[in-house]
Amino acid sequence: MSTDPARRGEDTPGPLAILAGAGELPRLIAEEVSRSGRDLFVVEVEGETDSDFSAFAHARLPMGAAGRLKALLTEQGCRDVLMSGNFRRPRFSDIEWDMGTVKALSNIMRLKRGGDDKVVNGVVQIFEGEGFRIVGPREVVPEFVAPSGPLGRHKPGRKARADIAFGLKAIRQMGSLDIGQAVVVLAERIVAVEAAEGTSAMIARCAELRGNGRIAAPAPSGVLVKAAKPGQELRLDMPVAGIETIEAAKSAGLEGIAIESGNVLVPGIADVRRAADEAGLFVVGVDVDESGGSRSRS
C-alpha cells in the first residue's frame, strides 16, 4: 500500500497535522480538535512555536526544512494540514535548507515580494503540490467561528453601529492593498489602520493616542472592526479575535468590537463571551453582504 498522501482515499484522512506558529491559538485549536475525538499531530517550528504541546503527539523542526516536514507528515499518515499561529516572515539566513526546500525554491522565490495574500496563496500551492490538503479553522473548529449578533450581553448603540458600517466599508476599500486587517473607528473617523504591526499593537496605539490627545473623545469610545479582506485565504490566514483582543480593547478605552460573522475566528468562544461581559464591552458578529455592506442583527 502506498504511503503517498495524494494516493490515499478521501475517507482516510489520518491525523490532523497542526503546524504551530507563535501564540496560544494553535494550542486552543489542538485542545478543541482533541476534544472532538480526532487524532492530531503537532509540528513545532523552532523559533516560532511558544505554547506547550507535550500533551499531544508532536515533533519539532527548523523553519523551512520542507523535505523533512514532508517525510514526517507522510510517516505520521497525515494528509490534512492546519497552519495556525503567527509565523514571522523568515529571513533567508534562518531557513534550514534541505532537498525539499531546494525543490520548493522557485515557489519560495515568488513569495519574497508582495503582501501577505501572495505569501499565503503560495504556501497553499506548495503543500497541495506535494499531495497534502491545507485545511482551515472553519473546517476543523467550526464552533470557534464568529456567529451573527452579540456575543455576551452588551450591544452596540446607534453611533457605534454607524462606526461599524464605516469600518467595514473601509476594510473592503483597502482589501486589494493587502492592509486593513482591522481598523479602529471613532465618530466615523478611522483612527488606526492595521498593516504589518498586528491587531494587538494597533489597539495598543489607540491607548497612546488617547494619552497624547490625538483621540480627544473620552473613553469608552471607538470600535475595533475586524473582517476578512476580499479574497482572503481563510484556511491559512483567518482573522482572529480572542481574549487578548478584548483585554487590549478594554485597555485602549474602546467601547466594543465588531467582527465579521462566519469569517473571524473566536478561539475559546465561551471564555471570550465571559471576558466581554466582565470588561463591559460589546462584541458583535456582523453579517457582511456581497456589496460589503453590513446587516447587523444586534
Next chain:
Amino acid sequence: MSTDPARRGEDTPGPLAILAGAGELPRLIAEEVSRSGRDLFVVEVEGETDSDFSAFAHARLPMGAAGRLKALLTEQGCRDVLMSGNFRRPRFSDIEWDMGTVKALSNIMRLKRGGDDKVVNGVVQIFEGEGFRIVGPREVVPEFVAPSGPLGRHKPGRKARADIAFGLKAIRQMGSLDIGQAVVVLAERIVAVEAAEGTSAMIARCAELRGNGRIAAPAPSGVLVKAAKPGQELRLDMPVAGIETIEAAKSAGLEGIAIESGNVLVPGIADVRRAADEAGLFVVGVDVDESGGSRSRS
C-alpha cells in the same frame, strides 16, 4: 475708511496673520515670510503653540475664542490668515466660549463627526464667512514646496521606485477614507499606514517592527511615501516632510523618502537636503499625474 477686512481692496492685504499650532513649522514659516519682507502677526494658541515667537509681533489667545480672534485680526489689519502647525481636536470643555464662538456654533457642531477633511473644510468656511482669506504655504512660502526629482545626492533604485509607485497608488485608493497621509512600503508590501498617529509615530513603529521581526528585510530598506490625498485642502492641511522626518526614517532603517512634488511642504528645504545627504537617504519629489500614477524624474 472701513476696517472690515472684507471691504478692503485686494492690493492692501496687510500683515499676514499666522495662527501657530504646535511644532517648529509655524516658526520656520514665520522666519521665511519675514525674510521675504512681508509684515506678519502671530497668534499663539494657549496649550498648542510651543515655539518662541518673541521676535515677531504676536498675541496669545485661548482655544476657540473666535470673537476675540476676529477683533484682534481686524485691529491688526490682517486679511490673510495662515494656520500652521499641529492643533489637537479640541475637547468642548477646553474651548473658551465667547460671542464669536457661539455665532460659529452651528458650524463647529458640524465638525464634531467626520474625518480631518471635513474639519479643515469647515474651518475655511468659518474664516471666509467672516471676511478673512485663508492662505496656504504654497502661496506664502513657495520656496518650501517639494520640487520634482532628488533633493540631495542620493536617488532611489529600481526596487525603491516600484515601492514608491505602489505607495502612491495606495494613498490614492485610501484617500476617500481620510487616511493614508503617508505609508511605508517595502518590497511592494505596505508595512505601515498613517491614520491619527501622525507620520513620525508611524515611522517610529517601523523601527519596532524591525526589532520584533515583523519586518525581516535588513536595513536600509523600505520607503516612506507621502502625498496629498485626493481633494485635500492644501491651504490648511498640507503634508509636511522636514528634518525630523529624515531623522525618523534614518532611525527606522528606511532607505529613503518619496514626496509628491508641488503638494508636500519641505520647511527649511536647504537644511533638509543637507540632512538627507548626511543620513545617506534619498529624498525624491515625484510628479503624480491625474490618474494617480507617478512620473519620477529621478
